[in-house]
Amino acid sequence: MTMKTAFAAGVAALALTAGSASAKVTVEWWHAMGGVNGERVNKIAADFNATQSEYEVKPVYKGNYTETMTAAIAAFRAGEQPHIVQVFEVGTATMMAAKGAIYPVEKLMADAGEPFDKSDYLSAVISYYQTSDGQLLSMPFNSSTPVLWYNADALEAAGVKPPSTWDEVEAAAKALVANGMKCGLSFGWQSWVMIENYSAWHDLPIGTKENGFAGLDTELVFNNDHVVNRLDRVADMGKRSEFVYGGRRGDSLPLFVNGECGMWMNSSAYYGSIKSQAKFNFGQTMLPLDTAVRDKPQNSIIGGATLWVLSGHDAEEYKGVAKFLSYLSSPEVQAWWHQETGYVPITHAAYELSKKQGFYEKNPGTDTAIKQLSLNPPTPNSRGLRFGNFVQIRDIINEELEALWAGDKTARQAMDEAVARGNVLLRKFERSAR
Numbered sequence: 001m002t003m004k005t006a007f008a009a010g011v012a013a014l015a016l017t018a019g020s021a022s023a024k025v026t027v028e029w030w031h032a033m034g035g036v037n038g039e040r041v042n043k044i045a046a047d048f049n050a051t052q053s054e055y056e057v058k059p060v061y062k063g064n065y066t067e068t069m070t071a072a073i074a075a076f077r078a079g080e081q082p083h084i085v086q087v088f089e090v091g092t093a094t095m096m097a098a099k100g101a102i103y104p105v106e107k108l109m110a111d112a113g114e115p116f117d118k119s120d121y122l123s124a125v126i127s128y129y130q131t132s133d134g135q136l137l138s139m140p141f142n143s144s145t146p147v148l149w150y151n152a153d154a155l156e157a158a159g160v161k162p163p164s165t166w167d168e169v170e171a172a173a174k175a176l177v178a179n180g181m182k183c184g185l186s187f188g189w190q191s192w193v194m195i196e197n198y199s200a201w202h203d204l205p206i207g208t209k210e211n212g213f214a215g216l217d218t219e220l221v222f223n224n225d226h227v228v229n230r231l232d233r234v235a236d237m238g239k240r241s242e243f244v245y246g247g248r249r250g251d252s253l254p255l256f257v258n259g260e261c262g263m264w265m266n267s268s269a270y271y272g273s274i275k276s277q278a279k280f281n282f283g284q285t286m287l288p289l290d291t292a293v294r295d296k297p298q299n300s301i302i303g304g305a306t307l308w309v310l311s312g313h314d315a316e317e318y319k320g321v322a323k324f325l326s327y328l329s330s331p332e333v334q335a336w337w338h339q340e341t342g343y344v345p346i347t348h349a350a351y352e353l354s355k356k357q358g359f360y361e362k363n364p365g366t367d368t369a370i371k372q373l374s375l376n377p378p379t380p381n382s383r384g385l386r387f388g389n390f391v392q393i394r395d396i397i398n399e400e401l402e403a404l405w406a407g408d409k410t411a412r413q414a415m416d417e418a419v420a421r422g423n424v425l426l427r428k429f430e431r432s433a434r
Contacts, residue, residue: 024053024054024055024056025054025055025056025316025317025320026055026056026058026317027055027056027057027058027083027084027317027320027321027324028057028058028060028082028083028084029045029057029058029059029060029082029083029084029085029086029307029324030059030060030062030068030071030072030082030084030085030086031059031060031061031062031068031085031086032061032062032063032064032065032067032068032086032088032305033061033086033142034061034064036273037142037272037341038061040337040340040341041059042059044059044328044333044337045057045058045059047333048324048327048328051327052323054320055319055320055323055324057320057324065086065088065091065305066088066391068085068086068087069085069087069088069091069094069095069391072085072087072310073098073101076098076101076310076312079312081101081310081312082310083309083310083313083317083318083320083321084307084308084309084310084321084324085307085308085310086141086142086305086306086307086308087138087305087306087307087308088303088304088305089128089302089303089304089305089306089384090385090387090390090391090394091390091391092128092129092137092138092306092386093212093386093387093388093390093429094388094389094390094391094429095137095138095308096131096137096386097388097429097432097433100311101310101311102137102138102308102309102310102311103309103310103311103318104135104136104137104138104309105136105137105138105139105307105308105309105325106118106135106136106137107135108309108318108321108322108325109322109325109326111315111318111322112318112319112321112322112323114319114322114323114325114326115326116326118134118136120329120347120348120349121140121329121346121347121348122143122344122345122346122347122348122370122373122374123374123377123378124299124301124302124373124374124378125140125143125302125344125346125373126140126346127378127383127384128301128302128383128384129306132213132214137308138306138307138308138309139306139307139309139325139328139329140306140307140346141304141305141306141307141328141346142269142304142305142337142341142343143302143303143304143305143306143343143344143346144267144268144269144302144303144304144342144343144344144369145197145267145268145300145301145302145303145344145369145372145373146187146189146192146193146197146265146266146267146268146287146300146303147265147267147268147284147285147286147287147368147369147372148162148163148169148263148264148265148284148285148286148287148288149256149263149265149266149270149274149282149283149284150162150163150262150263150264150282150283150284150285151256151259151261151262151263151278151280151281151282152280152281152282152283153280153281154176154179154181154259154262154280155172155176155262157179158172158175158176158178158179158181158262159175159179160172160175160176162283162285163263163285163288164285164286164288164289165288165289165290165291166230166233166288166289166290166291167291168288169185169263169288170233170237170242172184172262172263173185173237173243173262173263174240174242176242176262176263177240177241177242181259181260181261181262182241182244182260182261183241183242183243183244183255183260183261183262184237184241184242184243184261184262184263185234185237185242185243185244185261185262185263185264185265186243186244186245186246186252186255186256186261186263186264186265187252187264187265187266188246188247188248188249188250188251188252188253188264188265188266188267189248189249189250189266189267189303190245190248190397190398190401191394191397191398191401192303192394193265193266194231194234194265194401195222195227195397196301196385197287197300197301198227198230198290199222199227199381200298200299200301200381200382200384201287201289201297201298201299201300202226202289202290202293202294202297202298203294203298203379203381203382204222204224204226204227204293204381205221205222205381206220206221206222206381206385207219207220207221207222207385207387207426208221210380210381210383211380211381211383211384211385211386211387212385212386212387212388213380213383213384213385213386214380216388216429216430216433216434217430218387218426219423219426220387220393220418220419220422220423220426221419222415222418222419223412223416223418223419226290226292226293227411227415228411228412228415229292229411230290231401231404231411231414231415232410232411232412235404235405235407235411238405244260244261245402245405246261248398250266250267250270252264252266253266253270253273253274256274256278257273257274257277257278259279259280265287267303267304267342268284268342268343268344268368268369269304269341269342269343270342271284271341271342271366272340272341272342283364283365284365284366284368285365285368286368286371286372287300287372297372297375297376298375298376298379298381298382299372299373299374299375299376299377299378299382300369300372300373300375300382301373301378301382301383301384301385302344302373302384304343307325307328309321329346329347331347331349331350331352331353332353333350334346334347334349334350335350335351335353335354335357335359338350338351338354339354339357339359339366342366342369344369344370344373345370351367351370354367387422387426387429388425388426388429388430388432388433389425389426389428389429392425393421393422393425393426396418396421396422396425397418397422400414400415400417400418400421401414401418
């Protein structure tokens with residue numbers, strides 16, 4: 001072979017390689033996972049890409065949950081939507097109302113010929129994202145539920161055990177402060193923890209029409225005596241530093257990991273952060289029971305997000321989406337994600353694999369979230385919620401609770417106002433959705 005022939009052959013080979021690379025079908029995935037979890041999302045995508053040569057998933061961080069959903073809606077209107085977008089659970093009703101914008105996951109898997117069995121998934125997780133006739137709309141990914149985190153060293157020093165009731169929480173907080181801690185209790189995502197999950201845990205309605213699942217004409221009703229009384233008790237704790245408000249979302253995490261607060265109620269998905277930051281022995285236990293309301297808990301409800309598939313792409317691209325969602329749901333991937341983050345495994349197989357690997361034995365308490373979610377079959381009050389405009393309604397609840405913590409309103413005033421303002425947004429959503 002002459003040098004000229006060899007050169008031509010090399011160019012041809014490079015062209016074939018380039019052609020092969022460009023032939024990969026791209027699947028764009030917009031997500032809201034920043035920091036370490038963002039790195040884990042990138043790893044999942046990279047690992048999937050390495051398993052085959054037909055598709056390439058490209059994860060793109062678009063900001064927090066609200067920013068990501070807003071960006072996806074704007075992109076769809078502009079005809080520049082991604083294939084997959086991560087949307088938090090309270091955006092479900094909004095996504096459902098986006099007629100023609102979503103490609104239901106169950107239909108996608110069937111159309112793509114991808115094996116899919118709903119019975120593989122935890123019922124407490126997928127029930128949140130199903131239609132009234134049982135069709136799964138989006139693929140569960142990072143599902144969590146709030147738990148009670150505690151500083152085991154601080155509780156021991158104060159002479160108290162991890163609490164299981166609200167009376168015990170109050171007693172423990174008092175003992176912690178008396179023993180020199182800055183505060184006894186804090187919590188984050190306060191609407192999710194103190195209203196949505198408090199209600200589900202005690203089988204109380206958050207709204208009419210099965211918390212919105214049974215109709216758009218739902219109304220909020222969480223301004224009941226039980227919620228009001230509990231919030232009043234927490235506000236009273238705040239007057240003695242037994243409770244300290246640390247902000248919305250996860251803003252109060254430093255109060256716990258820095259050893260200022262001995263107890264913290266927030267998502268099970270903070271496991272990775274707490275494990276890496278806390279310099280003390282910590283644990284997690286189930287949400288406290290308000291024995292004035294019920295003699296046993298019902299079940300908690302999920303938070304986190306699912307992956308929604310947006311319409312408007314080619315059939316071949318959707319085959320790649322379906323294959324990626326199958327990979328994402330595999331026991332190995334879900335067990336790894338669960339063990340790294342504290343999010344619950346979305347399938348029974350991933351849970352069983354984690355048990356087989358000895359994860360719960362080595363890390364006691366890390367199955368608390370799963371036990372809470374599956375404690376009892378969900379009731380209409382504890383299945384979850386499906387309210388339109390609930391992202392904005394949560395902001396209203398935050399504002400009203402902050403007025404309570406500041407001493408500017410009573411719990412009754414705050415909850416009555418939150419319900420009244422929230423119902424205005426529900427009627428606005430109902431009109432737009434119809």
